Amino acid sequence: MDYLSDLHIDGTWRAGAGGATFPVLDPSDGSELARFAIATEADCLAAVEAADAAFDGWAATPPRVRGEVLRRAYEILTEEREIFAEIIVRENGKAFSDALGEADYAKEFFRWFSEEAVRIGGDFRLSPSGDKRIVVTRQPIGVSVLVTPWNFPAAMATRKIAPALAAGCTTVLKPARETPLTAAYIVGALERAGAPRGVVNLVTPVPTGPAVAAMIAHPAVRKLSFTGSTEVGRVLLHEAADTVVSASMELGGNAPFLVLEGADVDLAVEGALVAKMRNGGSACTAANRFYVHDSLHDEFAEKLAVALGRFTVGPGIDRANTLGALVSLEERDKVADLVTTAVAEGATVILGGERIGGGAFYPATVLVDVEHGSTINQTEIFGPVSALVRFSTVDEAVRMANDTIYGLIGYVFGREDEALRVALRVDAGMVAVNRGVLSDPAAPFGGTKQSGLGREGSSEGILEYLEEKYIGLAP
Incomplete structure (x- = not known):
């Protein structure tokens, strides 16, 4: 099987600026599946800049159009379900039945949020004093950095990308080093579905920490969504605090x-x-x-x-x-x-x-x-x-x-x-x-205590990528 194994920045598949790669292995036998491009910190910041440049246009795109891109991506993943599952199996190691289950679960987030894109609500009411009309609207929060783990390389990516795009945000996806091929396949599906350049970017930095920290510190980044260990989540929350970046965390469980x-x-x-x-x-x-x-x-x-x-x-x-x-x-x-x-x-x-x-x-x-x-x-x-x-x-x-x-x-x-x-x-x-x-996908996923912050899926999931704006009008 041929795999996408390059970075995806500003609508272009390309090698990392340093030209280096890392091996992606099949854990069942240790064989090398592909060599994936290593993103430098400069590559990661270029991806943020591309997402920032694309943000205004994507945010202004009608919700129905944004939803149709997600719907087409769902249809592509449905048609290519077996290919999708095989990529997951090869780099993750799980049983094929589990991979098929993940493929089906993952693509449903594109279908669900294609429908949620057109249902972003607001409010309009008279103030109690009668001196103004209170108008509340919801707008996309901005450039979103999405960091996903290796255990569900497809579902964790679509569960973040889908609501972000539905809300009108642009994204930079950073998948786990063990499973980048699944992430690249999903980004490729979105490209084929009509996602404009810069809306979905893919980077794979090695080492991860400094590059992710640099992205979070970039003034264009307004959202961080992370799925992974509680230990890493604590570090990222500290880093997000420096620039008051909104953070959603799906962390460990017991x-x-x-x-x-x-x-x-x-x-x-x-x-x-x-x-x-x-x-x-x-x-x-x-x-x-x-x-x-x-x-x-x-x-x-x-x-x-x-x-x-x-x-x-x-x-x-x-x-x-x-x-x-x-x-x-x-x-x-x-x-x-x-x-x-x-x-x-x-x-x-x-x-x-x-x-x-x-x-x-x-x-x-x-x-x-x-x-x-x-x-x-x-x-x-x-x-x-x-x-x-x-x-x-x-x-x-x-x-x-x-x-x-x-x-x-x-x-x-x-x-x-x-x-x-x-x-x-x-x-x-x-x-x-x-x-x-x-x-x-229709239910709110998330935890209490040190298992995380915020919810993914359901109608609540899209709210993580929206900010409320209050406008006061004459009565």
Whole structure:
């Protein structure tokens, strides 16, 4: 397959100013897929300047026209769904079924926000004193820097690009170094869909930090949207503060999965397979801490291990495999080290738990006898490892679920009335009740505490790229 592997600045695909490249590897076997252009700091600032030059024209473009560009991009990604998924598999390593799911999810943001572009509202009313008419309009915030991770290289890009373009903003996309090919393919699709020059730019700086900091400091940049670790998010928030750049942050998670007394165990296991194993566990929404009532713990553990034992591990491009590689050997080793530490702290492995040679593979793993507050219980695993903790009362379960700096998502399985009451007590931006997947372009995605700021998707997502302006008129 031929890949787009250049920078995209001001409507032109080009090499970096320094001429250097970095390898993009297939994590299933370590083979080189392509060499991608390295953006210098000058390239990154040129991308900002291009976005700034294009901003006035794009902001003035009728919402219907902006929406049609997004709609055409959706249609291109629909027609090329298999190609789209294969690019994701090749550089990310995930199973083909997961890649197809991501491709479908990613393109839906273009369709959803193509419709939201024409629904940007405002307000018109008489002031209480009667001395003026209050007119409130919403305008695009400005040049937006979008920084995305490797675990969902397509969906995280479209979830940011789509509302930004729908709102009338111009963008600079900085994808993860591990997965730039997917980002380049999406930018190419938008170019084919009619996005004007300068509206969508793509840069891949190495190292990342100084270049992103330089972009944030540029006076034209008014928005930063970042998905990634809480640690990096804190750094970027500090940098955004210097120029008071509006920041949206979708950060780390440590999702609790509660199985309450009286829950349907088979339904809970079915939900766990999705909540834990979507994307091989490399998801900020992945179920991380399983809290299971004493009365159901052993049955749940046994059935979960049996179900996970059916997963076949191997290269994602082989559609018979249901668990692909992690994105790199480094990520694989992080997961393996967490399991080793858990065992040293008293956990018992009842499934998996051993590295697989010949690529960045790690098997589906189930741990029992895990203590709340142990290392693995406090760490975002980002791999196919399920760590089970027992509880005896609902209050205990809720206390443990909320005992974390994170608050992205939680899962609750139980009798519907009780599960809903518990869901309202879980301190998270999203809670799934008796289901294992929650993400939807039509729903607001985001967390509480140190899991982030702002929301993506839904009608709220476009508001992140708009500023309100109040105009007072004579009555």
